[in-house]
Amino acid sequence: MPIETKAQLIEELASGSKPKAEWKIGTEHEKFPFLTDTLQPVPYHGPRSIKALLDGLKDRYGWTGVYEGENIIALSDPNGLGNVSLEPGGQFELSGAPLDTVHDTCEEVHEHLTQVREVGDRLGIGFLGLGASPLWSLAETPVMPKGRYGIMAPYMDKVGTKGRDMMFRTCTVQVNLDFASEADMVKKLRVSLALQPVATALFADSPFLDGKPNGFLSYRSEVWRDTDNARAGMLPFAFEDGFGFERYVDYALDVPMYFVMRDGKYINTSGESFRAFLDGRLPQLPGEKPVMKDWADHLTTIFPEVRLKKYLEQRGADSGPWRRLCALPALWVGLLYEQSSLDAAWDLVKDWTAEERQKLRDDVPRQALHATIRGRKVQDIAREVLAIARAGLEARGRHGCKGKTEAAFLDPLDEIAQSGKTAAENLLALYNGDWHQDVTRVFRDFAY
Template sequence: MARDQIDMTPLQSRDELVAWIEAGVKPESEFRIGTEHEKTPFTLEGRQPVPYEGAKGIGALLEGMKLLLGWEPIMECGNIIGLYDVTGGGAISLEPGGQFELSGAPVETVHQTQSELMAHLAQVREIATPLGIGFLGLGMTPSWSRAQIPVMPKGRYKIMRNYMPKVGKYGLDMMFRTCTVQTNLDFSSEADMVKKLRVSLALQPIATALFANSPFTEGKPNGFLSFRSEIWRDTDNARSGMIPFAFEDGMGFERYVDYALDVPMYFVKRGEEYIDVSGSSFRDFFAGKNKILPGERPTLSDWANHLSTIFPEVRLKRYLEMRGADGVPWGRLPALPAFWVGLLYDNDSLDAAWDIVRHWTAPERQALRDDVPRFGFKARIKDRYLFEIAKECLVLSHAGLRRRGRIDHLGRDESRFLEPLERIIETGRSPAEEMLEKFNGPWKGSVEPAYQEYAF
């Protein structure tokens, strides 16, 4: 969730950086599930990007949501850029191109995730429909060029926008044209964090294949099933990827801190101002050697903000964030938390998943990650197709959710949320492959029908 932290205590030692992450350790009884999802706003008439300004813009949408929900506005330089629930619920924020993000509250069950989504959907529709705004549930905008997309008034994005072209081919596409859904999960100890991080990193390509639905760029097939996932391969490799060190001996909170210290920073926030320090490391800042802020030492806020600008396939903060999936229509959103909760929150399933991936090497994991955006389930690792492994993991996840035994008011456990994924496995085709068939068939070579079929 991109709400900047505010804790201005200057940092004295590396131990404090480690302790900040380690504070995420929780007993299993307190494990929660957080789900964040982004969706692309479009004008119902003409299916164009929605500007921030104006009576029917994103700003007006946020103002309407503020009145409806009674949530606190997040302001920047006089503009409303987000909302948060002071009672510890969720938050709403804007991605650079206006993508509308709900960062859900930490909840106990996937049933609650589903309820939260339904409520959010009803609330957003109540405000957006009169403004003529719809939302698209795909991993990437299928028809707009980057130049068409308006820029949201957030200081951190201005700095990122200037820096991105220096470090990769697709950074601006990532910012302005992509959407994701991610699940945030807890750990009970350092060893538990490491095990979950390793399993989920190795298996992130499965989520990419199951959720792949970004096969179009500017109205035409782009040659990929998840172009969103391909974009991350050349966005900024100093801060993204499969972090192979996570599988080495000695991995733990300290090792991740050492990695994060060397990831180039984007900004330092002081009051309302974002100071551009892009390209310099947190390690230098920590040593008082930042050229823009000579002699100044970072605060805990600076550290928390910096950790939120690192983008590996699984990110460690005070919880683990699964980052491999394309944004999807609302009916499929709860399937992502269900998949990972079944695998990672049940110890038998976690052990079985570790058995699947433990013998993979770093180059093999990397090759799978590199192949999955284009080939989806047909990507291979060792002598197996990803499809077989996905099938196996779905069985493990299903069993894990059944053993968790979290029942809704109708007596159903959380495994019911895997149904959309089970249907995908039954047909053997990712959502993107289904879309490409429609494009070449009933859609008659146009992506316009996506704005109806994949809208929220």
């Protein structure tokens, strides 16, 4: 069914609203595969390859292969419970199922890492959870055979300086969360945007690039400051009076497109406007109107710090070790899924100006917990935020097999906030100490 009006796009976003009893938690995380003997990146083809990994997981665990032409590019669960996909440089991503509790999502992460280790061990492939690729140059990094990347990479070169680093040399962990209504979405989006730099600081874990320190604690976060500012950033308009689904649709309509898919093939529409497509004025498809799949595809090519689809995606964290993959959903569920905690979080940030929020966003990649806003260190704000999140998780009262609530998953973040030392700073201390400035030790000491 062609889309005829903007109202249909607004309704599509609004249709994500659901009662609290139906709210779910969807966690995604990326990691770098590497050859365990040479510490080189894993190519797509060959006996020890990304293709062999995907085929091995499919054959051993019953995943369904997803193909682009003859190439396997992803795996889907035959029961609709999540999928495994590839990022441009071969980063391996689990997009988890919508689950009820953080306990469930942590079990899912554990099961996934068990599977990839089982198959990877047989191939001599390991996996590293960091926010940025610590060793390989862009030239050394393989390119996965997915059509969209052949469109995105050249376009990135036109609109920023770090787009290829983003695509090929970074890894993140995200959590996707629900909202009850437009008003609930607005409050959650505002809290999430304002506090995203605090999450970035707590999860900062990307201090290396090209075999040496890169000058940042979260290089992954720094990359987004100059990838494509027409589709990234802190969305200051989300804090303006009257913001809601329609205002986000207006924003998305004017974010430049990348592509349209027709008959399984990518049509390059980079730089064109979805608004023109809605009017039947897309030069590549003259007279043709979009369908809802085109809109869904377009929304996935918008990269703000928090992304609105039919749910909210928290996008500010570096990937990292197993414990922190479970800590991210715990943090945001604790802040957003209990009204008292959401209110407390809003009280904390509601007076911050757009300029203050942006400066914090700009400072955190380099300074992490040492950055300040209104004279307060992010470390102190992080402690307060974690206390709010812990209260929210305790109020939820979802107990795991050992009787603990979801609040236990915040423990690694409390350690970071109390010590004032991020994972990145700990890695730099090792690099300058026991590792004798040999960054390859990160593969030995921190692989899953």
